[in-house]
Amino acid sequence: MICHVVLFKFHDGVGWDDPRFLEAERDVRVLPKAIPEILEWKCGRNVTNREIAYDYAVIGSFKDKSAVETYLYHPVHMRGVDQWRQFSTWVVTDFEL
Structure with missing residues (x-):
């Protein structure tokens, strides 16, 4: 099993009320309905004020590397990549469970 983790950092000036974010957030929540390879899916907004924190996180589980690909x-x-690219940068890690 592979755990896929993505952490998004908003560009300067982007907030929770930005229409681009709101659309991307809505769309990212329904990815499991469109992509059967997703076994588990969690996503959400950061709730801490720590300066090193990212703004949004996505965590998905997949059967294997092929399913991730x-x-x-x-x-x-x-x-979704095109949407998030408009207002954020991100880091990714995929690791075996």
């Missing part, structure tokens, strides 16, 4: 190149995921 299928997810990464799925058109619905690719659309």
